[in-house]
Amino acid sequence: MSNQSKPVYLKLRDMIAAAIIDGRYREEEMLPSVRALAAEQGANPLTVAKAYQQFQADGLVEVQRGVGMYVARGAxxxxxxxxxxxxxxxxxxxxxxxxxxxxxxxxxxxxxx
Amino acid sequence: MSNQSKPVYLKLRDMIAAAIIDGRYREEEMLPSVRALAAEQGANPLTVAKAYQQFQADGLVEVQRGVGMYVARGAxxxxxxxxxxxxxxxxxxxxxxxxxxxxxxxxxxxxxx
DNA sequence: TATAGTGCATCAGTGCCATAATACAGCGCG
DNA sequence: CGCGCTGTATTATGGCACTGATGCACTATA
Known part of the structure; x- marks a missing residue:
């Protein structure tokens, strides 16, 4: 009822949020690249980017162009x-x-x- | 998070289900016509019809063409x-x-x- | 028969979602 | 510099769900 017909980018967002809260994605550490996570989840890189975008807009994830994204402190x-x-x-x-x-x-x- | 961007016909479906369970729409009695409920809720008649449709498919609501719909026994x-x-x-x-x-x-x- | 009320089928429009194919910009490293 | 990795912007396309306007078939009632 709550996890079947939900858009992919929202499911990804929830997965990422859970991973951050649980500490599987640790603060100050790099999280999987857009292309890597896309390949792992069988999704489109753009869709993954859209999921990540929600977090950087909130300052929970910071970006270093050409390097990658990492979890912000206190995220x-x-x-x-x-x-x-x-x-x-x-x-x-x-x-x-x-x-x-x-x-x-x-x-x-x-x-x- | 759970009731803002949900489709209208699903909200209506939940409303109707709640009304049946609570007995506000009693069994064997007519329930509001498609147009009437649409006007009351500010929705399109077809959208209301789509909500009703889910119930008649399950046999919880029965239809008399040209008359209206009523709540089935034991619904x-x-x-x-x-x-x-x-x-x-x-x-x-x-x-x-x-x-x-x-x-x-x-x-x-x-x-x- | 005439009228007004039912539900329902058809067709069309709109917007979101997901994908694709590129191309571009920044960084690290040999 | 050249290569490979990052994220990002652009444009286009297909699919799907939601909503809507119109007209039709059916029924009860006068």
Missing amino acids: AETLRKRERETFLKQEWPEIRGRMKRLGIAPEELIERT | AETLRKRERETFLKQEWPEIRGRMKRLGIAPEELIERT
């Missing part, structure tokens, strides 16, 4: 804070309302870890 | 069961993973009702 923390906020203020209320409508008690979900 | 229960299943098996695992990544404990969410 992981910034990302986590931001996503955490949007989750709490936007997504969770909808999810909670949905659960109420469907008659799902929160307690039965926590057990499953 | 509310069927809908709730189905949505409940897809929520538990598809949506919740993703949400849970997201919460873990963002460092959100489930307990702090339950308090808020």
